[in-house]
Amino acid sequence: MNFKKNIAAAIANQLKKKESDIFDVLEVPPEPSLGDYAFPCFSLAKELKKNPNQIAQELADKIKAQFIAKTAVNGAYLNFFVDKSKLSKDVLSAILQKKAKYGQSSEGKGKTIVIDMSSPNIAKPFGIGHLRSTIIGNALRNLLKFQGYKVIRVNHLGDWGTQFGKLITAYRKWGKPALLKKNSIDYLLQLYVKFHDESEKKPELEDEARAWFKKLEDGNREALSLWKEFKDLSIREFKKIYQLLGVEFEAYSGESFYNKELAGTIKILEKSGITEMSEGALIVNLEKHSLPPAILRKSDGATVYMTRDIAAAIYRKKKYKFNKMLYEVGGEQKLHFLQLFKVLELLGHSWAKDCVHIDHGLYLGKDGKKFSTRKGKTVFMTHVLEETISLACKIIEEKNSKLKMKDKLAKDIGVGAIIFGDLCNDRSNDAIFDIDKFTSFEGETGPYLQYTNARLCSILRKKKLTNTKVDYQLYDEEEQEIVKHLGRFSDAIADSSRQYKPHILARYLLDLAQMVNSYYATHQVLQDDKKIEKARLTLITTVKQVLANGLGLLGIKALEQM
Numbered sequence: 001m002n003f004k005k006n007i008a009a010a011i012a013n014q015l016k017k018k019e020s021d022i023f024d025v026l027e028v029p030p031e032p033s034l035g036d037y038a039f040p041c042f043s044l045a046k047e048l049k050k051n052p053n054q055i056a057q058e059l060a061d062k063i064k065a066q067f068i069a070k071t072a073v074n075g076a077y078l079n080f081f082v083d084k085s086k087l088s089k090d091v092l093s094a095i096l097q098k099k100a101k102y103g104q105s106s107e108g109k110g111k112t113i114v115i116d117m118s119s120p121n122i123a124k125p126f127g128i129g130h131l132r133s134t135i136i137g138n139a140l141r142n143l144l145k146f147q148g149y150k151v152i153r154v155n156h157l158g159d160w161g162t163q164f165g166k167l168i169t170a171y172r173k174w175g176k177p178a179l180l181k182k183n184s185i186d187y188l189l190q191l192y193v194k195f196h197d198e199s200e201k202k203p204e205l206e207d208e209a210r211a212w213f214k215k216l217e218d219g220n221r222e223a224l225s226l227w228k229e230f231k232d233l234s235i236r237e238f239k240k241i242y243q244l245l246g247v248e249f250e251a252y253s254g255e256s257f258y259n260k261e262l263a264g265t266i267k268i269l270e271k272s273g274i275t276e277m278s279e280g281a282l283i284v285n286l287e288k289h290s291l292p293p294a295i296l297r298k299s300d301g302a303t304v305y306m307t308r309d310i311a312a313a314i315y316r317k318k319k320y321k322f323n324k325m326l327y328e329v330g331g332e333q334k335l336h337f338l339q340l341f342k343v344l345e346l347l348g349h350s351w352a353k354d355c356v357h358i359d360h361g362l363y364l365g366k367d368g369k370k371f372s373t374r375k376g377k378t379v380f381m382t383h384v385l386e387e388t389i390s391l392a393c394k395i396i397e398e399k400n401s402k403l404k405m406k407d408k409l410a411k412d413i414g415v416g417a418i419i420f421g422d423l424c425n426d427r428s429n430d431a432i433f434d435i436d437k438f439t440s441f442e443g444e445t446g447p448y449l450q451y452t453n454a455r456l457c458s459i460l461r462k463k464k465l466t467n468t469k470v471d472y473q474l475y476d477e478e479e480q481e482i483v484k485h486l487g488r489f490s491d492a493i494a495d496s497s498r499q500y501k502p503h504i505l506a507r508y509l510l511d512l513a514q515m516v517n518s519y520y521a522t523h524q525v526l527q528d529d530k531k532i533e534k535a536r537l538t539l540i541t542t543v544k545q546v547l548a549n550g551l552g553l554l555g556i557k558a559l560e561q562m
Contacts, residue, residue: 003067003082003090004491007037010063011078015044028488032477035072035079036087036484042076052076084480088472091487095542103489103549108149114320115141115151117328118247121158122254123167123188123230125380126241128433129330132360135422135555137328138247139502140358142553147497152320153247156312157254159231161305163192165213168226169205170195184233214302217259231256241381244415246555253312261311262303269296269310274346284343294339309340310347317351324354326500331359331428358500361430368432384435389414391439392447396562399441403561413447414439416556420446423554424506444510446556449547452513454562455520456544463526465537474535478522482515482539489546493553502554509550516543 008023015022027038041052041059048055056078060071067090069083095102117137120130141151170191171180179187199205216223235252242248266282269275274284280299286292296307316325327337337357344352362370393410396403403409421438424445425431441447475483485508492508495501525536548558 002490003087003487004037006065006067007039007080010065010068011039011059014059014062029077029079032481032484034074036082037080038074039078039080040076041078082484084475084483085472087487088475088480088483091483092470092472092538092542095486095545096538099545100549100552102545103493104146104148105490105494106148107494108144108147111148111323112150112152112320113144114154114316114322114325115328116154116156116326117141118242118249119156119158119254119329120234120238121163122234123164123185124192124234125185125189125382126238127380128363128384131381131384131418132363132422132427132431133328133330134242134245134247135419136358136360136427136502137326138245139419139423139505139554140326140328140497140500142555143493143497143502143505146493146553152250152322154251154253154316155249157231157235157252157256159227159254160256160259160308162210162213162302164216164227164230165209165211166195166199166206167192167230168212168216168223169209171226180229180233185237188230188233210300210302214300217302237382241385244385244411245419246415255305255308255312258308258311258315261315262307265307265311265314266297266303268347269343272347274343284339284346286339286342289342291339291342292335294343305336306340306343309336310343313340313344313355314349317349322351322354324356326356326358328358328360331361333357334359356500358427360427361425363433364430366432366434384418385414388418388435388439391435392417395439395441395447400562409559409562412557412559413450413562416446416450416551418446419555420449420506423502424510426503427501447562449509449513449551450556450559451562452517453544453547453551453558454560456516456540456547457560459525459540460537460544463533463537465541466534468534470535470538471531472535474532475539478519479536479539482512482519482543485512485515486542486546489550492550505550506554509547509554512543512547512550516540 004026005019005023008026009019011017012019012022022039025040025043027040029035029038039056039059041055044050044055045052050058053073053076056073056076059078060073063071067083067086069081072079072081098104115137118130118134120126137153141153145151167188174194175191195205195209212223216227269284270282275282275296276285277283278285278293281295282297283293283295286294294306295304296310297303313325316322329337334357337355341352341355341357344355364370389410392413393406396406396410396413417435417438421434422431437443438445439447441451489508492505496504523536525533525540527533551558
C-alpha cells in the first residue's frame with residue numbers, strides 16, 4: 001500500500017481536489033513524534049475563507065481510514081499516524097513479493113520522453129565537463145523508465161562548428177598522420193591547444209579557420225575527409241567510456257546529422273515572418289520577450305548552434321512524437337535554451353512548452369576552480385576512471401585480500417564511486433571533484449552504500465529467510481522507522497522523477513543505509529528466539545532489496561561482497 005498516495009486521496013476526496021495536488025504538498029514531519037505525514041492547510045485559508053488551524057481540525061474530524069491509527073492537529077498542520085502493524089505488513093510483504101519491481105509505477109505508460117544528454121565534443125578527449133550530463137541523464141532515464149515511460153536517450157555530439165575549422169587548419173599546418181594514428185585523441189587536443197596559442201600571436205589564423213569551416217559546410221572533399229576521420233576516432237574512444245559507465249544510447253545524432261535539415265529550417269523560419277536581418281546576420285529579435293536576439297545565420301553565411309538545435313527539435317518531435325523533451329545540459333547554457341524554446345513557440349509549435357532544460361552546475365577542482373579544455377587543463381575521463389579503479393583495487397587489497405574477482409569488484413566500486421559522487425549532489429549546484437572522497441568506504445559515498453548492501457548479504461548467507469509467517473507486532477520503534485522509510489521508496493522515486501533531481505533518491509538511500517547500520521549495531525539478527533529472528537531477517541532482506549533497487553536506478557552495481 002502506498003500510504004502517502006492513500007492519504008492524499010482521502011484529503012482530496014474531502015476537499016474535492018485533484019489527488020496529485022494534495023500528494024505534492026504532503027510532508028514528512030521533522031520528528032516521528034509528530035506523525036508519519038503532515039498536510040499544511042495554509043494555502044486553503046483564502047479559498048475556504050477560514051483560519052488554517054480550523055481547516056486542519058475540520059479535516060481531522062472527517063477523515064477516517066482503516067490504515068490511519070490516528071490524526072492530530074498541530075497548528076495549521078494535520079498530522080497522520082499510520083497503523084504501524086498494518087504498515088509493516090503491507091510494506092514488507094510488498095517488497096518480498098515485488099522484489100526488483102518494488103517502487104515501480106505505470107504513471108508514464110503510453111508516454112515518450114526524449115533525453116538529450118552527454119553530448120561530448122568530437123576530436124577532444126571525454127572530459128569530466130560532460131560527465132555530469134552523462135550520469136544525471138542516465139539516472140533520469142532509469143527513473144523515468146521505472147515509472148513506465150518510454151525513454152529515448154540521444155547523444156547530440158558536438159561534431160560541427162567553427163572549432164573544426166580550427167582543427168583542420170591546425171592539422172594541415174602541423175599535423176603528422178603517424179601521431180594521429182598512434183595517440184589520436186590526445187594528439188588532436190594538442191593541435192587544438194597549439195592553434196589557440198599560435199592564434200594569439202597570429203590573429204589571421206582565426207580567419208583561415210573560419211574559411212575552412214565554410215568549406216566543410218559546403219562539402220569540400222579534403223575538409224570532409226579529415227572531419228570524418230576525427231569523428232570516427234572520437235566515437236570509438238567515447239564508446240569505451242560509456243561501456244565502463246554502463247550507459248547506452250538509442251541514437252547518436254550529432255549536430256552534423258541535421259545539416260540536411262538546415263536549408264528547410266531557415267526557409268520555414270523566414271516564411272514565418274519572425275526573422276530579420278541585422279548587420280548581415282539572420283536573427284529572431286526577442287527584445288519583446290526580454291531576451292537577446294537569437295542568431296540563426298552569421299554574416300558569412302555559416303549556421304550556428306541555434307539553427308541546428310531548432311532543426312533537431314522539429315526532427316525529434318516528428319520522429320519520436322515525444323510528450324517531453326529534456327535537455328540535460330550545463331547551467332551556463334540557460335540563455336540558449338530560453339531563446340530556443342521561445343523561437344519554437346513563435347514558430348507556432350505548441351509542444352515548445354514540453355521542452356525542458358535540465359541544468360547542472362560545474363565540476364570544480366579541489367582548488368575550487370573550473371577546468372578548461374582550451375588551455376589543456378581539463379581532466380580526462382579515461383585517466384579519472386583508471387585512477388579511481390586503481391584506488392578501489394588498493395583499498396580492496398588492504399581490507400580483504402582474499403576476495404575473488406578483485407579486478408571486477410574494483411571496477412564496480414570505482415565506477416559506482418564516480419557516479420554516486422555526482423548524484424549525491426543537487427544537480428543545480430557546482431560540485432567539487434574529489435576522487436579520494438568519492439572512493440571512501442565511510443561517509444556519504446557510493447562505496448559506503450555498496451558495503452552496506454554487501455554486509456546485509458553476508459548476514460543472509462548465514463541464514464536465509466524462509467516463507468513462514470512473520471509476527472509484525474514484534475518490531476520496536478527503531479525497526480518501525482526503518483519500515484516507514486522503506487514505504488517511502490516510491491515517494492523518493494516519484495519526487496526524483498518529477499523534479500528531475502536524482503539526488504533525492506541518492507539521499508534517501510544514504511538515510512536508509514545509515515538507519516540499517518545503526519540498527520545492526522544494536523539489534524542481534526541471528527538468535528535463539530526464532531520469532532524475533534524471523535522478523536529481523538525479513539527486515540534485513542527487504543532493506544537489501546530496496547538498496548539494490550535504488551542503486552540500480554542510479555546506475556550503480558549492488559555488490560554482494562566487498
